[in-house]
Amino acid sequence: MKSYRDLIVWQKSMNLVTLVYSLTSEFPENEKFGLTSQIKRSAISIPSNIVEGYGRNYRKDYSRFLQMARGSLFECQTQIEIAVNLSFISxxxxxxxxxxxxxxxxxxxxxxxxxxxx
Structure with missing residues (x-):
């Protein structure tokens, strides 16, 4: 593997960010600095933590950053569910x-x- 760009999980998490941005564009304007911002930040954090861990020299560090990416993913999943519950999206x-x-x-x-x- 030559680059983090070769990681399928990174590629898919980048696609997830794109989908999140598209999805949140439909949210109410008054949520711009609330839930919209929070979902975008958690989504961006997923591929960001994957690459930061990849760039470390130690397997333990890489694993820790992957765990943080997973935590951000869970946060994003929860926030999307909140948006559904609030009828911002179906x-x-x-x-x-x-x-x-x-x-x-x-x-x-x-x-x-x-x-x-x-």
Whole structure:
């Protein structure tokens, strides 16, 4: 592997960020500095932590940053569910983002487990 850009989990998490930005563009204007901002920050944190960990020289550091990425992913999933509960978006409108976030979650779990076994 030559670059973090080769990591499928990073690529998919970048796609997740794009979907989050698209989804939150439909939120009410008065949520611009509230839930909208929070969801965007948690989504951006996922690929950011993946690459920061990748850039570290130690497996333990990499695993720790992957765990932080997973935490940000859980935060993003929860905030999207809150947005559904508040009727900012419908369940149908976030189907793709939910499916992708579950896929990223599984990939992060797998990578974390792999690093902890070595």
């Amino acid at each position: 369940i149908d409108n976030c189907k793709e983002i939910n499916e992708l976030s579950i896929e990223v979650e599984k990939m992060l779990n797998s990578l974390i487990n792999k690093l902890s076994k070595n």
